[in-house]
Amino acid sequence: MTGFEIKPLPYDNRHIAQLRDLLVETVASGGSVSFMHPLEPETAEAFWEGAMNSAQSGERIILGAFDGEKLAGTVSLVLVQTANQPHRAEISKLMTSVSCRGRGVATLLMQAAEALALQHGRTHLMLDTASDSLAVSVYERLGFKRVGEVPNFALDPFGTLTGTIYFWKDLKSV
Numbered sequence: 001m002t003g004f005e006i007k008p009l010p011y012d013n014r015h016i017a018q019l020r021d022l023l024v025e026t027v028a029s030g031g032s033v034s035f036m037h038p039l040e041p042e043t044a045e046a047f048w049e050g051a052m053n054s055a056q057s058g059e060r061i062i063l064g065a066f067d068g069e070k071l072a073g074t075v076s077l078v079l080v081q082t083a084n085q086p087h088r089a090e091i092s093k094l095m096t097s098v099s100c101r102g103r104g105v106a107t108l109l110m111q112a113a114e115a116l117a118l119q120h121g122r123t124h125l126m127l128d129t130a131s132d133s134l135a136v137s138v139y140e141r142l143g144f145k146r147v148g149e150v151p152n153f154a155l156d157p158f159g160t161l162t163g164t165i166y167f168w169k170d171l172k173s174v
Helices: 013-028 041-056 105-119 135-141
Strands: 005-008 060-067 070-078 088-096 124-130 145-155 161-170
Touching (some): 013 060, 013 070, 041 060, 070 105, 105 124, 124 135
Parallel strands (some): 088 124
Antiparallel strands (some): 005 060, 145 161
């Protein structure tokens, strides 16, 4: 798990293009990240422009994992919650490029997201993922606890119903 630089991504057209391409690749390879295949690059780019605007306003932090100049993966830490949940953040859009899978990118991104959550006073993390996602084992290995599973919750990128597993982690007890 060496050789990757993890850093917050500022609003930058080059980063948006890299994130767009990663999202399109993730959906094409079956990643269930709220989009359907085929994902038009313009749709992916519009999503990331909105996410970057949200990051600029302090609502989220978008992390990138870089292998040199190549974006190897990303994850978002969504900081803004309702008034009665100032201690909570959500993990969103964990993606690793197909060529970098199995090299620890997801683990490094999640560890960085947890550290940033604590820096921002967030001690309770939530996330969800498709039941058949490769990320399930990553989250469990990192100490996230299953809350439960909702069968047939969403469509995968190819139109098949899939379940969703909800996870949480208390960073105070880590």
